[in-house]
Amino acid sequence: MMNTAEHLVVIGNGMAGCRAVEELIARDPHRYRVTIFGAEPHVNYNRIMLSPVLAGEKTFDEIVINDAAWYATNAIELVSSDPVQAIDRAAKTVTARSGRTVSYDKLLIATGSDPFIIPVPGKDLPGVISFRDMADVDHMLAAAGAGGDAVVIGGGLLGLEAAHGLTLRGMKVTVIHLMPTLMERQLDEAAGWLLKSALEARGQTILTEAHTAAIVGDGKVEGVQLKDGTVIPASLVVMAVGIRPSVALARDAGLEIGRGIKVDDHMVTSDPSILAVGECVEHDGNVYGLVAPLWDMCRALADGLVEKHSGYRGSVTSTKLKVAGLDVFSAGDFSGGDGAEDIVLRDASRGVYKRVVVRGDKVVGAVLYGDTADGGWYFDLLKREEDVSAIRDMLIFGQAFASGGGVADPKAAVAALSDNAEICGCNGVTKGKVVACIGAGNTTLDAVRATCKASASCGSCTGLVETLLAVTLGDDYSGERTVKTMCKCTSFGHDDVRREIVAQDMRSIPEVMQKLTWSTPDGCSSCRPALNYYLLCALPGEYKDDQQSRFVNERLHANIQKDGTYSVVPRMWGGLTSPKELRAIADVVEKFDAPMVKVTGGQRLDIFGIRKEDLPAVWADLNAAGMVSGHAYGKSLRTVKTCVGSEWCRFGTQDSTGLGVKVERMTWGSWMPHKFKIAVSGCPRNCAEATIKDFGVVCVDSGYELHVGGNGGIKVRATDFLCKVATEEEAMHYCAAFIQLYREEARYLERTAPWIERIGVDYIRERIAEDAEGRDALAARFRYSQTFSQDDPWAARAAGDAREQHAPMAVFTPLDAAREMA
Amino acid sequence: MTGEWLDIGWVDEIPVRGSRTVQVTGGDDIAVFRTGDGKVFALLDRCPHKHGRLSQGIVHGGAVACPLHNWRISLTTGEALGEDKGCTPVVPVKVSAGRVLICRTSVLKAAA
Ligand code: SRM
Ligand SMILES: Cc1cc2nc3c(=O)[nH]c(=O)nc-3n(C[C@H](O)[C@H](O)[C@H](O)COP(=O)(O)OP(=O)(O)OC[C@H]3O[C@@H](n4cnc5c(N)ncnc54)[C@H](O)[C@@H]3O)c2cc1C
Ligand code: SF4
Ligand code: FES
Numbered sequence: 059m060m061n062t063a064e065h066l067v068v069i070g071n072g073m074a075g076c077r078a079v080e081e082l083i084a085r086d087p088h089r090y091r092v093t094i095f096g097a098e099p100h101v102n103y104n105r106i107m108l109s110p111v112l113a114g115e116k117t118f119d120e121i122v123i124n125d126a127a128w129y130a131t132n133a134i135e136l137v138s139s140d141p142v143q144a145i146d147r148a149a150k151t152v153t154a155r156s157g158r159t160v161s162y163d164k165l166l167i168a169t170g171s172d173p174f175i176i177p178v179p180g181k182d183l184p185g186v187i188s189f190r191d192m193a194d195v196d197h198m199l200a201a202a203g204a205g206g207d208a209v210v211i212g213g214g215l216l217g218l219e220a221a222h223g224l225t226l227r228g229m230k231v232t233v234i235h236l237m238p239t240l241m242e243r244q245l246d247e248a249a250g251w252l253l254k255s256a257l258e259a260r261g262q263t264i265l266t267e268a269h270t271a272a273i274v275g276d277g278k279v280e281g282v283q284l285k286d287g288t289v290i291p292a293s294l295v296v297m298a299v300g301i302r303p304s305v306a307l308a309r310d311a312g313l314e315i316g317r318g319i320k321v322d323d324h325m326v327t328s329d330p331s332i333l334a335v336g337e338c339v340e341h342d343g344n345v346y347g348l349v350a351p352l353w354d355m356c357r358a359l360a361d362g363l364v365e366k367h368s369g370y371r372g373s374v375t376s377t378k379l380k381v382a383g384l385d386v387f388s389a390g391d392f393s394g395g396d397g398a399e400d401i402v403l404r405d406a407s408r409g410v411y412k413r414v415v416v417r418g419d420k421v422v423g424a425v426l427y428g429d430t431a432d433g434g435w436y437f438d439l440l441k442r443e444e445d446v447s448a449i450r451d452m453l454i455f456g457q458a459f460a461s462g463g464g465v466a467d468p469k470a471a472v473a474a475l476s477d478n479a480e481i482c483g484c485n486g487v488t489k490g491k492v493v494a495c496i497g498a499g500n501t502t503l504d505a506v507r508a509t510c511k512a513s514a515s516c517g518s519c520t521g522l523v524e525t526l527l528a529v530t531l532g533d534d535y536s537g538e539r540t541v542k543t544m545c546k547c548t549s550f551g552h553d554d555v556r557r558e559i560v561a562q563d564m565r566s567i568p569e570v571m572q573k574l575t576w577s578t579p580d581g582c583s584s585c586r587p588a589l590n591y592y593l594l595c596a597l598p599g600e601y602k603d604d605q606q607s608r609f610v611n612e613r614l615h616a617n618i619q620k621d622g623t624y625s626v627v628p629r630m631w632g633g634l635t636s637p638k639e640l641r642a643i644a645d646v647v648e649k650f651d652a653p654m655v656k657v658t659g660g661q662r663l664d665i666f667g668i669r670k671e672d673l674p675a676v677w678a679d680l681n682a683a684g685m686v687s688g689h690a691y692g693k694s695l696r697t698v699k700t701c702v703g704s705e706w707c708r709f710g711t712q713d714s715t716g717l718g719v720k721v722e723r724m725t726w727g728s729w730m731p732h733k734f735k736i737a738v739s740g741c742p743r744n745c746a747e748a749t750i751k752d753f754g755v756v757c758v759d760s761g762y763e764l765h766v767g768g769n770g771g772i773k774v775r776a777t778d779f780l781c782k783v784a785t786e787e788e789a790m791h792y793c794a795a796f797i798q799l800y801r802e803e804a805r806y807l808e809r810t811a812p813w814i815e816r817i818g819v820d821y822i823r824e825r826i827a828e829d830a831e832g833r834d835a836l837a838a839r840f841r842y843s844q845t846f847s848q849d850d851p852w853a854a855r856a857a858g859d860a861r862e863q864h865a866p867m868a869v870f871t872p873l874d875a876a877r878e879m880a
Numbered sequence: 881m882t883g884e885w886l887d888i889g890w891v892d893e894i895p896v897r898g899s900r901t902v903q904v905t906g907g908d909d910i911a912v913f914r915t916g917d918g919k920v921f922a923l924l925d926r927c928p929h930k931h932g933r934l935s936q937g938i939v940h941g942g943a944v945a946c947p948l949h950n951w952r953i954s955l956t957t958g959e960a961l962g963e964d965k966g967c968t969p970v971v972p973v974k975v976s977a978g979r980v981l982i983c984r985t986s987v988l989k990a991a992a
Contacts, residue, residue: 237918238896239918246916398942579916581940605898606898610947620932862900866900867888867902868889869905871906
């Protein structure tokens with residue numbers, strides 16, 4: 059019997075194309091006669107399950123969505139392995155590669171996406187593939203069978219799933235990712251760091267901020283070369299850097315194209331007889347790369363084809379990573395800002411990070427790592443734009459907690475816990491023990507931490523312990539902490555943080571924030587610089603300084619002025635200078651039109667009013683005369699003031715100038731909790747003001763008197779006498795030991811004066827003057843860390859390092875802009 | 881450079897949790913920021929307090945701390961956060977195919 063129904067031709071036998079046909083059949087099985095062209099040799103399968111197939115968790119047969127019987131039952135003609143190559147809109151026909159031409163009444167384009175191939179040399183070598191279809195998986199399985207190394211370019215969802223599968227198949231896998239954070243479009247820094255650590259623990263090498271320069275090999279792929287020259291050997295390279303809507307066919311046919319094939323709310327293109335659906339389309343300015351939107355599109359499309367127009371209104375999407383044992387979920391907008399409030403929950407012992415972003419009374423985004431059970435719930439709240447003000451306090455604990463009827467109040471929830479309930483997982487402390495401990499008179503968080511150890515390790519149960527304090531003590535609980543927290547991002551004080559960084563061998567800022575359960579996703583301008591310093595101090599030579607966690611002066615190695623220009627202070631060792639140096643400074647002042655040059659209170663010259671753009675050139679000129687950065691901008695060694703001493707002065711007892719220069723050569727470049735100043739005076743008349751410095755030396759006939767903890771600033775404090783030594787070498791040795799003690803134990807932004815007031819000078823004497831072994835160890839640690847910090851930062855910048863920090867990204871003149879507009 | 885937008889460069893030229901400037905001859909610079917989660921924002925490079933260069937501040941969450949007196953400015957609204965009061969003009973910005981585009985009229989205004 060001849061079928062007289064209208065002919066619907068579908069290009070693309072993928073997820074959207076077939077789903078559209080399914081939706082249509084569900085509405086009216088006889089409305090259209092259907093022919094589907096597919097480029098692949100397969101029936102319709104679930105593309106997202108290619109990852110489990112690669113990983114060996116599923117077979118191809120298990121991921122088929124519609125088998126041959128489905129096509130037969132519904133009288134659908136499937137033309138596989140025969141891609142359509144042309145659409146003739148006037149004749150209303152399509153022609154496939156085989157030459158086969160069919161005519162259509164309605165045409166549906168569902169060609170999906172093309173993987174993006176980065177245009178580097180070697181991209182066409184055999185062994186370089188993408189991850190899009192079953193053929194790619196077969197290719198990867200064959201390569202894995204031969205063993206060897208694989209490189210995956212791209213640390214997004216697809217890349218990581220490919221890397222996971224290849225690792226399980228026995229390959230040694232390196233992931234190269236351009237951005238600092240894995241899956242940066244879906245995850246924030248905290249979750250990205252957790253993910254990276256977990257993948258590394260599974261044996262993958264993850265290179266972030268790595269740029270691929272070329273793929274190398276002779277006749278077949280042999281490795282990937284990075285911009286810095288490193289070559290990573292590989293017999294297989296998977297490019298998973300992104301996808302582009304597949305629009306070539308539609309463009310050739312003259313349809314309207316933006317980023318994808320433009321469609322209206324009924325998935326109709328600029329030609330009323332042609333529809334399009336899936337990843338190849340652009341709807342209302344959006345293109346999608348996930349399946350959920352396709353289902354909505356297919357519903358709207360089928361409604362339109364049977365004239366029951368419902369219309370597609372765009373989709374909100376969520377992402378889950380399909381890697382066994384790693385739970386990662388993200389949805390919506392988590393960029394924060396504008397009235398958005400982050401609710402963060404971290405459980406370091408379970409490796410959990412949860413962040414829900416709320417704006418007004420609505421959930422607008424969520425990132426979950428380690429425990430994604432509530433992902434669906436948050437996503438639902440987000441899509442329905444539900445008012446969450448009533449459950450705001452408990453939102454982060456998840457659906458069971460927040461909507462659990464009787465326990466609408468966190469206090470009630472905690473009060474209802476049994477005595478055996480574990481409060482602190484790290485130290486195995488039960489609720490009963492915490493309550494007993496509070497009952498015994500420990501009425502502050504710190505007291506509880508000190509006695510029963512609850513919340514003393516990772517701190518993730520701090521909230522629970524505080525609630526128990528409130529529940530147990532009622533109105534007697536002041537809520538006051540005796541320890542001041544570092545900032546609003548954490549419940550820990552500086553000392554706790556420093557101790558834990560060392561005890562748990564933490565190595566990066568995101569790691570500290572996760573393990574110590576920071577309540578913000580990436581800290582603030584108070585805690586970031588402090589953490590950066592603590593890590594730098596704990597891991598000399600190993601920790602990679604985070605420039606974005608430094609105050610601008612330390613980032614630009616000059617002092618910012620109120621008009622946005624900078625001042626430049628070169629080092630003048632011990633206050634000594636020479637005609638050559640003075641000439642170089644004079645030349646710089648003239649050449650760069652510096653409006654002022656001044657002698658500082660620290661015995662050196664300060665050049666004012668230098669533009670950010672000119673800094674590298676200024677430094678190059680000063681370097682050429684042998685001068686280096688004076689760190690007048692840093693939480694670091696500033697100046698070593700000296701007086702003329704025994705060389706010239708009729709009262710001088712020792713060579714104070716010479717010793718000052720030696721001390722400055724030993725200590726410059728070191729990063730400290732705060733700025734640090736030293737002086738050496740040649741006799742007790744003390745012309746170098748050594749007794750108001752952080753470390754002061756006063757020379758006497760019989761040796762050197764050492765002084766510590768002075769300050770001439772806001773609150774003047776004369777030094778405490780530490781001890782007297784006989785030789786210059788000893789004076790230097792004690793100085794090194796004292797600085798290291800300060801570096802290791804003071805709090806960030808605490809100068810030596812308040813530090814010593816806090817801990818007492820007796821403690822310093824014990825550690826530095828009385829404990830010879832401890833002193834040697836401290837001095838040795840200082841000298842070791844100095845081997846990494848005594849490079850002149852100016853020289854590196856003058857040579858082109860961080861050039862972009864000094865130059866604008868673009869320059870516009872109003873005329874250009876006006877011309878643009880015309 | 882076509883339409884309403886001016887192309888200023890690749891997004892990865894802006895350091896994550898950092899910023900770059902766009903110089904507008906005869907006017908205020910524009911500060912272009914990239915946050916920890918990779919979003920891009922732009923403001924006039926001028927703190928509402930005493931005109932500090934916001935581009936030189938520390939970026940955290942969706943805000944920047946001014947380098948001069950540590951006011952925190954929202955990157956989305958330009959509004960000072962916390963106790964402080966004041967607002968810096970926001971420059972519309974978008975990222976397309978890895979390129980950063982800023983609103984042309986705002987550039988003209990910055991120059992005016
Ligand atoms: C340039 C200089 C003034 C001058 O023209 O002489 C100066 C300039 C500044 N001082 Fe100072 N201090 C200068 C010597 C001093 C001295 C005298 C000394 O070092 O012998 C003191 C008192 C001694 C002391 O520190 O104990 C001094 C105590 C301060 C203080 C208070 C510190 C304190 O602990 O109380 C601050 C504020 C701070 O650091 O937080 C400060 C801060 C500043 C800042 C950094 C203010 C700022 O944050 O922008 C100024 C930077 C100007 C610039 O852009 O260059 N400056 N400052 C001196 C540079 C010395 C050098 O060669 O490096
Ligand atoms: C490995 C992998 C994992 C994924 N995981 C997830 C996930 O976890 N969650 C999620 O939401 N999404 C995931 N996706 C994305 C999801 O698979 C796509 O969004 C979805 O398949 C898009 O459907 P589509 O029909 O538009 O394109 P496709 O499914 O790609 O179908 C297009 C079909 O058209 C064919 N075709 C192209 N041109 C022609 C032509 N000229 N003639 C004939 N046929 C042609 C193609 O060969 C292809 O078979 C994943 C994708 C991959 C590759
Ligand atoms: S005394 Fe005050 S004004 Fe003078 S340089 Fe020091 S900080 Fe600036
Ligand atoms: S100028 Fe920005 S805080 Fe003062």
